[in-house]
Amino acid sequence: MGIYAIRVPDIGEGIAEVELVTWHVQPGDVVAEDQSIADVMTDKATVEIPSPVSGKVLALGSSVGDTIAVGSELVRLEVEGTGNLKENSAPAPVHKAQTAPALVAKIEPSAATPARAAPPAERAPAPAPAPLRASTAPRGNAIVARAAGERPLASPAVRQRALDMGLELRYVHGSGPAGRISHDDLDAHAASGGQTPAQSPAGYAERHGEEAIPVIGLRRKIAQKMQESKRRIPHFSYVEEIDVTELEALRARLNQLHGATRGKLTVLPFLARAMVLALRDFPQINARYDDEAGVVTRYAGVHLGVATQTDGGLMVPVLRHAESLDLWACAAGIASVAEGARSGKAARDALSGSTITLTSLGALGGIASTPVINHPEVAIVGVNRIVERPMLRGGQVVGRLLMNLSSSFDHRVVDGMHAAQFIQAMRALLETPALLFVE
Numbered sequence: 001m002g003i004y005a006i007r008v009p010d011i012g013e014g015i016a017e018v019e020l021v022t023w024h025v026q027p028g029d030v031v032a033e034d035q036s037i038a039d040v041m042t043d044k045a046t047v048e049i050p051s052p053v054s055g056k057v058l059a060l061g062s063s064v065g066d067t068i069a070v071g072s073e074l075v076r077l078e079v080e081g082t083g084n085l086k087e088n089s090a091p092a093p094v095h096k097a098q099t100a101p102a103l104v105a106k107i108e109p110s111a112a113t114p115a116r117a118a119p120p121a122e123r124a125p126a127p128a129p130a131p132l133r134a135s136t137a138p139r140g141n142a143i144v145a146r147a148a149g150e151r152p153l154a155s156p157a158v159r160q161r162a163l164d165m166g167l168e169l170r171y172v173h174g175s176g177p178a179g180r181i182s183h184d185d186l187d188a189h190a191a192s193g194g195q196t197p198a199q200s201p202a203g204y205a206e207r208h209g210e211e212a213i214p215v216i217g218l219r220r221k222i223a224q225k226m227q228e229s230k231r232r233i234p235h236f237s238y239v240e241e242i243d244v245t246e247l248e249a250l251r252a253r254l255n256q257l258h259g260a261t262r263g264k265l266t267v268l269p270f271l272a273r274a275m276v277l278a279l280r281d282f283p284q285i286n287a288r289y290d291d292e293a294g295v296v297t298r299y300a301g302v303h304l305g306v307a308t309q310t311d312g313g314l315m316v317p318v319l320r321h322a323e324s325l326d327l328w329a330c331a332a333g334i335a336s337v338a339e340g341a342r343s344g345k346a347a348r349d350a351l352s353g354s355t356i357t358l359t360s361l362g363a364l365g366g367i368a369s370t371p372v373i374n375h376p377e378v379a380i381v382g383v384n385r386i387v388e389r390p391m392l393r394g395g396q397v398v399g400r401l402l403m404n405l406s407s408s409f410d411h412r413v414v415d416g417m418h419a420a421q422f423i424q425a426m427r428a429l430l431e432t433p434a435l436l437f438v439e
Contacts, residue, residue, distance in 0.1 A: 002082040030056050237406060
């Protein structure tokens with residue numbers, strides 16, 4: 001048997017270090033060749049690190065949240081053959097399992113005596129397997145009971161669905177890496193009756209405990225970006241009510257005629273088209289401001305940032321040259337870049353370079369909002385939910401579909417009057433949607 005060290009690979013593009021955001025293995029696990037062992041982050045792109053060989057995990061070289069230099073030792077495996085570490089090489093600082101299987105502890109090499117590989121006859125016996133986690137529990141009607149205070153691994157979407165279904169995640173078996181709970185696990189638990197142990201606490205029982213969650217990975221990048229935006233940019237917001245009754249009628253008609261062949265349209269492509277047309281008269285809004293150099297760069301092309309909620313947090317993938325796309329191409333482009341961000345497969349250049357951002361919370365959009373500008377852009381347009389409300393038209397009270405646009409602007413670059421005129425131009429286009437197709 002030999003020892004094989006997996007190192008942080010050269011990811012390219014001049015990247016010298018990465019941040020470790022997820023471990024998919026723990027000491028004692030057996031991994032196969034090409035199996036993902038960890039996720040690392042560079043800027044806003046998350047990259048999976050696969051194992052080039054099969055073997056048993058002996059130690060982990062870093063903790064989640066650590067910044068690691070390219071070439072540093074990431075994982076140490078026991079493999080068949082000679083491995084890639086010399087017998088007289090001193091081991092790098094590693095993390096080995098403690099009694100709790102999810103915890104790791106740092107082991108430093110002794111300075112008094114050089115480390116060496118023990119001969120076969122002197123090797124210590126293999127460590128006893130760690131206690132089974134919830135993820136190793138069998139499927140079916142078995143009830144999973146996690147330790148008190150142990151937080152089950154699950155995405156925000158899974159947590160929300162479990163809440164809607166009335167299920168407690170601590171009793172749901174997770175089949176994913178490290179016991180991560182998926183939508184399929186919720187369905188399996190619900191199909192088995194969704195039981196919880198008889199000793200489950202009552203709904204009014206006192207609950208104790210606290211949880212410290214490190215701000216790492218994408219969440220750390222988001223925090224830094226938002227802090228930078230609010231620190232550097234003097235925001236002002238402008239909210240306008242839009243009557244989208246005619247727009248919604250047109251959208252429904254287009255979906256009826258072409259939905260089966262071209263795809264269904266949401267309201268976002270119409271908003272993007274209105275934004276593209278309105279920006280022709282307000283080039284100072286389709287811009288980026290380098291406040292350190294004191295230079296505003298205006299762009300002829302509209303590279304539309306699409307604020308997208310992912311399991312890890314908010315990301316802004318970019319739809320390039322939105323001005324050149326018709327409604328269906330724009331809809332397909334928005335769906336494509338958003339899915340790339342949610343799946344973590346978006347390329348780095350797809351997450352940068354936007355000139356203005358469109359953000360929408362869909363049905364949860366509220367009445368009004370104050371979106372934060374995506375630095376170094378100078379404007380962001382936020383979409384609120386559509387509601388039916390009574391309006392006076394021609395002396396008659398009628399029901400109309402209304403939607404607010406809540407937008408924020410950089411007051412160093414965009415004057416209040418120009419911001420209001422820009423949103424009014426969008427309003428005119430959206431309330432008379434035929435104008436969206438007139439050049």
